[in-house]
Structure formats: C-alpha cells, structure tokens
Amino acid sequence: VGVWIDAGSRYENEKNNGAAHFLEHMAFKGTQKRTQRQLEVEIENMGGHLNAYTSREQTVYYAKVFKQDTERAMEILADILQNSVLDPAAVNRERDVILREMEEVNKQYEEVILDHLHATAFPDAGLGRTILGPEENILSLSRDDLRGYISTHYTANRYVVAAAGAVNHEHLVDLTNKYFGSLAPCNTSDPNAWEDPADFVGADLRVHYGSMEEAHVALTFQGASWTSEYALPLMVLQLLLGQWNRSEAASRMVSSRLAKEVGDRDAAHSFMTFNTCYMDTGLFGVYFVADPGKLALCTELV
Numbered sequence: 505v506g507v508w509i510d511a512g513s514r515y516e517n518e519k520n521n522g523a524a525h526f527l528e529h530m531a532f533k534g535t536q537k538r539t540q541r542q543l544e545v546e547i548e549n550m551g552g553h554l555n556a557y558t559s560r561e562q563t564v565y566y567a568k569v570f571k572q573d574t575e576r577a578m579e580i581l582a583d584i585l586q587n588s589v590l591d592p593a594a595v596n597r598e599r600d601v602i603l604r605e606m607e608e609v610n611k612q613y614e615e616v617i618l619d620h621l622h623a624t625a626f627p628d629a630g631l632g633r634t635i636l637g638p639e640e641n642i643l644s645l646s647r648d649d650l651r652g653y654i655s656t657h658y659t660a661n662r663y664v665v666a667a668a669g670a671v672n673h674e675h676l677v678d679l680t681n682k683y684f685g686s687l688a689p690c691n692t693s694d695p696n697a698w699e700d701p702a703d704f705v706g707a708d709l710r711v712h713y714g715s716m717e718e719a720h721v722a723l724t725f726q727g728a729s730w731t732s733e734y735a736l737p738l739m740v741l742q743l744l745l746g747q748w749n750r751s752e753a754a755s756r757m758v759s760s761r762l763a764k765e766v767g768d769r770d771a772a773h774s775f776m777t778f779n780t781c782y783m784d785t786g787l788f789g790v791y792f793v794a795d796p797g798k799l800a801l802c803t804e805l806v
Contacts, residue, residue: 506566522637582683724789
C-alpha cells in the first residue's frame with residue numbers, strides 16, 4: 505500500500521528547494537504517537553517494509569506487509585504523514601545524512617548530467633531544480649519551512665492512495681476514509697494555482713573536468729507528458745533504440761540497430777535511451793559515454 509503526493513522539487517522555490525526530500529527523511533523520525541525506535545520495531549515485528557522516495561513531481565510513501573497487516577500499514581502511513589513531530593534536533597541531525605547522500609549522488613556522473621540537463625532544458629521553471637536542493641538550503645531549512653511546505657502541498661487534492669496484491673478494494677477505500685478522511689482540502693480557491701508550467705528551452709551546456717578521460721553526454725529533445733498521445737509511441741521508440749555497454753558479454757547480441765552501429769564502429773563505451781514523462785512535458789534522448797575523439801561519430805550515429 506502506498507501514498508502518492510503531488511509534492512516534489514518542481515513545486516519548490518529557490519529558498520525552500522530540497523524541502524520535499526528533507527520531509528521524506530523526517531517522516532521516519534517520530535510522530536506524536538510513536539518515537540523513531542517504536543516505529544522501526546513495529547515495522548520489523550510485522551515483517552514489513554516501510555520506505556519512501558522523492559522525485560521532481562511526487563513524494564511517495566509506501567509499505568509492504570502481509571495481508572492481515574494492511575490496516576496497520578495504512579494507519580502507520582497516515583500517522584507519519586499527518587503527525588510527524590519534526591523535532592528541531594532531529595532536523596539538525598538529518599542535515600549531515602542528506603549532505604552525505606548528496607556526496608554519493610555527485611559521484612554518479614549519470615545523475616549529475618541529468619540534473620544539468622533539467623536545469624538547462626527548464627531554466628526558469630521548478631522542473632529545472634534538483635531534488636536534493638543546494639547545499640546552502642540543506643543547511644538552512646528549518647522546522648517552520650518544512651511545516652509550511654506540508655500545509656501548502658500535503659493537501660487532500662494532491663493525495664492518491666494505491667495498493668496491489670492481497671488487498672480488497674472496498675476494504676482499502678474504507679481504510680482510506682478512516683485514516684485520511686480528515687486531510688485538509690486544497691488551501692486555495694484555485695486548485696491549480698500551485699502549477700508551474702515548464703517551457704522547454706533548447707540550449708547547450710558544457711562542463712569541463714581536466715581530470716576525466718571520458719566524455720559523458722546527454723542529447724535530448726522535448727518529450728511527451730504522461731497523458732499525451734505520443735507517450736506510448738515514445739516508449740516504443742525508447743525500446744527500439746535500446747541501450748548498449750561494451751563491457752557486457754552479450755553486447756553484440758542486442759537487436760537495436762543503433763547499438764550494433766555503435767558497437768561495430770567502436771563509437772562509445774556505452775549508451776542508453778531515456779524517456780522521462782511529466783504532467784505537462786517530458787524529456788527524450790540518449791545518454792552516452794565516449795572518448796572525446798569519438799564525440800563527432802557518436803552524435804552522427806544518434
């Protein structure tokens with residue numbers, strides 16, 4: 505069972521960028537009913553799994569439990585989402601955790617490149633902001649900032665409760681009404697007032713690191729939203745273009761024509777096709793890793 509909330513980094517501003525991800529961390533640090541340790545012990549004793557993740561458009565909290573524990577899972581999800589204490593001491597402790605997470609993310613070139621890509625494609629929109637936020641925000645976000653984000657974005661009109669597996673639909677509806685029925689409605693007369701249109705901008709960004717021997721490149725164009733008539737065709741195109749890595753034993757057996765060309769001509773170390781959909785736009789493109797001298801060949805093939 506899980507709760508999907510339209511509350512990601514897209515709906516932040518320069519001052520509170522990183523708040524959605526920070527709240528994901530704080531949800532497990534204790535509520536008015538449970539301390540952090542009590543929450544952890546309760547989940548472990550159920551043989552369950554409780555987790556969360558943040559994207560640019562959503563924050564998701566979910567639990568995997570046995571059928572007989574469905575109601576307990578729903579109650580726990582409701583508790584951490586509506587009754588988190590947000591203890592100032594815990595907020596301060598979590599800053600170091602998030603900064604260490606940022607260090608790990610920054611070691612993954614693919615993540616760094618795709619963040620640059622969003623910032624370049626959507627320079628004047630929330631969609632261009634990173635999920636973790638800048639370091640100065642991580643160090644400065646306060647309990648009041650987090651509570652303000654909750655009151656603005658954690659409202660009933662932005663919640664979706666979903667489940668799969670050993671769950672009865674009518675029972676889930678009853679549990680949703682029981683544990684989430686008191687959620688605050690939209691706090692504005694215009695339910696779409698929080699939307700931040702993302703205008704795609706064609707641009708070129710190059711970052712040079714003299715210590716690197718390989719070039720990491722993302723070539724993209726504006727894709728489709730989830731509801732676009734082009735969403736499924738682009739998914740098919742993504743599969744047709746495929747991906748390839750010369751270090752994999754079966755790399756010469758792939759069916760993608762692009763992969764065969766890249767492999768036969770030794771154009772790159774690897775490539776992958778990505779297709780990211782958002783509520784009103786998307787990004788479709790190819791990310792490849794190649795020697796600097798092979799960049800012209802790679803771009804020609806792509």
